[in-house]
Amino acid sequence: MRVSVDNMVFCLRFVFFCLFFSVLSCEAFCADLLLDPGHSPKKPGTTSCSGIPEYQFNDQLVQTIVRFLGERHLGCDVTRRPQEDLGLKERGAKARGHKWFLSIHHDAVQPVYLERINGQLCSRKARGYSLFVSQKNPHFETSLLYARVLGELLISMGFQPSTHHGEAIQGENRPLLDARLGIYQYDNLVVLKTSEAPAVLLEAAVIVHPDEERLARHPGFQKAIAEAVAQTLRFVQNHSF
Ligand SMILES: [Zn+2]
Numbered sequence: 410m411r412v413s414v415d416n417m418v419f420c421l422r423f424v425f426f427c428l429f430f431s432v433l434s435c436e437a438f439c440a441d442l443l444l445d446p447g448h449s450p451k452k453p454g455t456t457s458c459s460g461i462p463e464y465q466f467n468d469q470l471v472q473t474i475v476r477f478l479g480e481r482h483l484g485c486d487v488t489r490r491p492q493e494d495l496g497l498k499e500r501g502a503k504a505r506g507h508k509w510f511l512s513i514h515h516d517a518v519q520p521v522y523l524e525r526i527n528g529q530l531c532s533r534k535a536r537g538y539s540l541f542v543s544q545k546n547p548h549f550e551t552s553l554l555y556a557r558v559l560g561e562l563l564i565s566m567g568f569q570p571s572t573h574h575g576e577a578i579q580g581e582n583r584p585l586l587d588a589r590l591g592i593y594q595y596d597n598l599v600v601l602k603t604s605e606a607p608a609v610l611l612e613a614a615v616i617v618h619p620d621e622e623r624l625a626r627h628p629g630f631q632k633a634i635a636e637a638v639a640q641t642l643r644f645v646q647n648h649s650f
Contacts, residue, residue: 442507445510455515456530474634509607536569540559561590562641
């Protein structure tokens with residue numbers, strides 16, 4: 410059979426086209442973990458007790474985790490770069506092809522608990538981390554398993570969970586799936602329910618609390634979170650379903 414040059418060129422173009430889109434959709438080449446720094450400059454999230462927007466805490470912690478994982482040859486991808494804006498559904502869509510989606514946030518309390526401390530709106534109502542999973546995620550049971558592993562690691566490192574999202578008031582009232590580990594069910598969290606990978610959202614600290622905000626900015630705190638994420642990622646890699 411004679412193959413014309415035109416046919417060969419067409420075939421080569423087709424192969425490059427397929428490779429290009431497989432890279433874009435991250436089906437074959439993406440890392441096991443997709444880290445999502447919550448919010449963005451246009452939608453900054455909550456404001457800390459000293460007036461810093463939440464997304465800056467999220468960006469800082471994600472950068473620390475990325476560096477920490479890289480030093481241990483544990484790769485990961487991120488949904489957005491620092492200062493970049495990205496919609497919630499786009500974040501979930503990027504989870505395709507990954508084994509674990511982890512969204513990083515910093516927490517607040519309901520406005521009724523805020524008071525002026527040194528001129529800023531702060532609260533001493535709650536402190537500690539929280540973990541969220543959605544039953545609408547197609548891998549709910551696996552998401553819950555990964556949240557339990559991360560929670561156990563955080564507890565073993567001396568972190569304390571916060572139970573304030575379970576309080577029976579407007580804006581909270583989230584079902585606590587595991588009070589000891591601080592795991593809540595929050596079905597309609599968009600990034601969790603739209604993620605095609607098992608998905609967990611971590612509220613690392615309550616930054617409207619003045620002491621906890623100081624803690625969240627400490628490099629030792631950020632490295633401890635990174636260590637817990639690294640160990641959970643090793644579990645994910647050894648127990649993927
Ligand atoms: Zn947030």
